[in-house]
Every structure is written in structure tokens, then in C-alpha cells.
Amino acid sequence: QHRFWETQPVGQFKDAGDTSIPDGPIEQPTPVSAVKQEPYNLPGLYEWTTCDMDDDHTCTEVYTLLSNNYVEDDENMFRFNYSKEFLHWALRPPGYFKSWHIGVRVKASKKLVAFITGVPARIRVRDEVVRMAEVNFLCVHKKLRSKRLAPVMIKEVTRRVHLENIWQAAYTAGVVLPTPITTCRYWHRSLNPKKLIDVGFSRLGARMTMSRTIRLYKLPEATMTPGFRKMELRDVPAVTRLLKGYLSQFAVAPDFDDNDVEHWLLPVEDVVDSYVVESPETHEVTDFCSFYTLPSSILNNQNYSVLKAAYSYYNVATKTSLLQLMNDALIVAKQKDYDVFNALDVMHNETFLKELKFGPGDGQLHYYLYNYRLRNALTPFELGLVLL
Numbered sequence: 001q002h003r004f005w006e007t008q009p010v011g012q013f014k015d016a017g018d019t020s021i022p023d024g025p026i027e028q029p030t031p032v033s034a035v036k037q038e039p040y041n042l043p044g045l046y047e048w049t050t051c052d053m054d055d056d057h058t059c060t061e062v063y064t065l066l067s068n069n070y071v072e073d074d075e076n077m078f079r080f081n082y083s084k085e086f087l088h089w090a091l092r093p094p095g096y097f098k099s100w101h102i103g104v105r106v107k108a109s110k111k112l113v114a115f116i117t118g119v120p121a122r123i124r125v126r127d128e129v130v131r132m133a134e135v136n137f138l139c140v141h142k143k144l145r146s147k148r149l150a151p152v153m154i155k156e157v158t159r160r161v162h163l164e165n166i167w168q169a170a171y172t173a174g175v176v177l178p179t180p181i182t183t184c185r186y187w188h189r190s191l192n193p194k195k196l197i198d199v200g201f202s203r204l205g206a207r208m209t210m211s212r213t214i215r216l217y218k219l220p221e222a223t224m225t226p227g228f229r230k231m232e233l234r235d236v237p238a239v240t241r242l243l244k245g246y247l248s249q250f251a252v253a254p255d256f257d258d259n260d261v262e263h264w265l266l267p268v269e270d271v272v273d274s275y276v277v278e279s280p281e282t283h284e285v286t287d288f289c290s291f292y293t294l295p296s297s298i299l300n301n302q303n304y305s306v307l308k309a310a311y312s313y314y315n316v317a318t319k320t321s322l323l324q325l326m327n328d329a330l331i332v333a334k335q336k337d338y339d340v341f342n343a344l345d346v347m348h349n350e351t352f353l354k355e356l357k358f359g360p361g362d363g364q365l366h367y368y369l370y371n372y373r374l375r376n377a378l379t380p381f382e383l384g385l386v387l388l
């Protein structure tokens with residue numbers, strides 16, 4: 001029933017529980033010279049294009065395709081609305097390959113109708129650091145769905161990843177495919193409960209009034225931890241150290257160096273926000289938290305068109321409690337006018353979700369590895385990886 005995925009080097013459902021198959025790569029690499037040199041064939045009306053994300057016009061075309069055709073919730077009330085600035089950031093990390101930013105155009109009109117991307121990453125799986133592609137932004141225009149275009153796009157990105165001598169990938173999806181390494185849930189913390197209820201994102205609880213609900217989610221005006229401030233360039237080495245220490249305990253996590261931290265965690269306005277706690281006495285950086293900005297378009301509402309959402313990214317608490325650190329993250333998100341703060345139940349997030357009044361969402365997020373088998377699924381709290 002997975003005509004395409006059954007042909008791919010991924011954990012197959014039929015092998016679940018088979019302990020005779022070892023963990024690790026499913027297929028061995030071939031010499032790069034043996035990788036297919038020509039792109040896969042597309043249906044005749046379409047052509048491949050490499051999207052130059054430094055080109056403002058191309059970036060706008062990608063933005064427009066995604067804003068009209070990318071991921072929606074199950075009830076089709078909201079659709080992710082990644083900003084151009086976000087796409088520019090997400091697709092150009094250290095060592096990125098332009099050739100992994102792949103579009104499909106209509107030959108006649110040159111209209112962009114499909115997209116898929118990879119970016120390079122070093123991901124540690126248990127004791128092994130593996131060069132991988134993080135594959136994201138797979139999108140086929142609504143009018144071209146169910147025509148088996150997605151498998152061609154996945155094969156083409158795979159080919160271009162192989163051409164860089166990389167043989168593994170990590171990705172997430174809302175759909176179940178062979179075979180998740182773990183399944184996570186999003187939790188949501190209301191910051192602007194009135195708007196969230198008005199647009200149908202949340203509902204008034206049983207025996208709750210609007211004013212009681214607003215009071216329930218009220219936050220202090222100012223952050224509470226002494227020394228809590230925005231992360232700066234000079235904090236990169238300390239943040240890298242904190243992250244390395246923290247992420248080492250998870251079964252699957254990125255292996256970040258200073259360059260990665262500078263790219264992925266240094267604040268970019270309306271894209272990624274990071275805060276550190278600098279001890280007022282020793283000036284040591286002891287804690288760190290971050291979130292990224294991913295608005296959703298609100299479909300079919302008279303009063304509102306955008307939901308402003310913050311997504312918990314990487315957080316490390318050593319001196320401050322994680323609870324207090326995340327409460328400060330909520331406070332800054334509220335100050336910056338976000339409507340909701342979202343977090344997955346990965347890493348140690350379980351320890352603050354309920355206490356800080358996050359509620360469980362419907363809809364799950366499945367994590368996958370390509371060409372790397374893990375015999376035993378992980379629990380979400382063994383996972384140290386957040387993909388965008």
C-alpha cells in the first residue's frame with residue numbers, strides 16, 4: 001500500500017521487530033561517479049529548476065507556492081505561512097547546496113508548481129555522527145495532486161544529495177510512512193486566547209468564561225530571571241557548549257559547532273529568537289532558550305488573516321529551572337505579540353508543558369530517517385532534534 005516507499009531504503013513495516021537486522025545504514029554508498037548523472041524524467045509539460053534563494057524574485061515565487069499550497073491542519077482552517085526571510089534563513093545554513101533547492105515549473109508558462117529542499121546537517125544517531133540532508137518544504141500545487149509527482153521529487157532530491165556523497169536524510173511529516181523513528185505531539189500555549197477562540201484555533205473550556213480564560217493565560221509584563229537577555233554574537237561559543245552538553249543525552253540530535261550555532265540560533269528578526277541567561281555575578285552564560293516564527297494563514301475568517309505562532313526550538317537550562325526559563329520565553333513571546341507558543345513533547349519539554357498551561361494539540365508529527373534503520377522506535381523525550 002506504499003507503492004513508492006516500499007522501494008526505498010527505509011525501515012519497512014514488515015521488518016518491524018526483526019532483531020536480526022542491525023541498526024545503521026540500510027544500503028552502502030556507491031562511488032559518486034556511479035550516481036545517475038541526469039535528472040529523473042518529469043511528465044512532458046514540466047521541467048526542473050534550481051531555485052536560487054538569494055534571488056528575490058525566485059524567493060517570492062517559492063513563498064507564493066508554499067503560502068497557497070503547503071501544509072494545512074486536518075480541518076483546513078489554517079495553512080503554514082513561512083515568510084521569505086524564514087525561507088532564506090532555513091535554506092542557507094553553513095555548507096548548503098543550491099542544487100538541493102529544487103523546483104518544478106510548467107514549461108510553457110514557467111509557473112512554479114512544485115518544490116522540495118534539502119540542507120546539509122551532521123546528525124548524531126546514538127554514538128555515530130552521520131552526514132545527512134534535512135529534507136523539507138515538499139509541496140505540489142493543489143491542482144497537481146495525486147499524480148505521483150511527489151515520488152519523482154523525492155528521487156531527484158535523493159540523487160542530488162548522493163552527488164554530494166551524502167547517503168542519509170532526516171525529515172518529518174504529519175502522515176504515517178514507513179517507518180517513524182518516533183511520533184511526537186504539538187502542545188499549544190495560548191498567549192492571546194480571545195483571538196485563538198475567535199478564529200477557531202481553540203475553544204472555551206467547560207465552565208469557562210472569556211474573562212476567566214484571559215485571566216488564566218495572563219503572564220507577567222517582564223521576564224523574571226536576572227540576567228535574561230537576547231543572545232548576541234559573542235555568546236556563540238557559550239551557547240555551543242551548552243547545546244553540546246545538553247544534546248549529548250539524546251539518541252538522535254544535531255551535532256552543532258560554532259558556525260551552526262551562529263546560523264541557527266543567532267537572532268534574526270521575525271525568524272528566530274534566542275535568549276541567554278548571563279549570571280549577573282560571574283557573567284557566565286548558564287541557560288539558553290529559543291523559538292522560531294512560523295505564522296499560519298487563517299482561511300475563511302472575516303476578522304483575522306494571520307495567526308502569529310512561536311515554535312519552541314532548542315532550550316538548555318543548567319542554573320535556572322527549565323520551567324522558569326520557558327516561562328520567560330512565553331513572556332517575551334507575549335511582549336512580541338505572538339498569539340500562541342507551540343512546543344513538541346521532545347527533549348525535556350514534558351517537564352514544563354502542563355505546568356505552563358500548554359494544551360495537547362490534535363495531529364502528530366512523525367520523524368523519519370532515510371537509509372538508516374533503528375530497530376526500536378524512540379520515545380519523543382529521547383529525541384533531541386527539531387526540524388523547521
Ligand code: YNC
Pocket residue numbers: 001002003004005006069070071072133135136137138139140141144145146147148149150151154157158161162166167168169170171172173174175177370371
Ligand atoms: C510526505 N509528506 O505516501 P506511497 S513534509 C513523504 N513525505 O507514496 P503523489 C509523502 N512522502 O505511499 P501528492 C508525503 N506525502 O504510495 C505523501 N507522500 O509509497 C507519498 N501537500 O505521491 C505518499 N507537504 O504525488 C505516496 O501525492 C506518494 O500529489 C504519493 O503529493 C504529496 O516536506 C505532497 O504536506 C505532500 O503538497 C507533495 O500532498 C502534497 O499528494 C502536498 O501522488 C501539502 O507520496 C504540503 C505537505 C509535506 C510536508 C516534508 C518532508 C518531506 C520528506 C520527503 C522524503 C524525503 C526522503 C529523503 C530524501 C533524501 C535522501 C538522501 C540521501
Ligand code: MG
Pocket residue numbers: 140144145146147148149150
Ligand atoms: Mg502528484
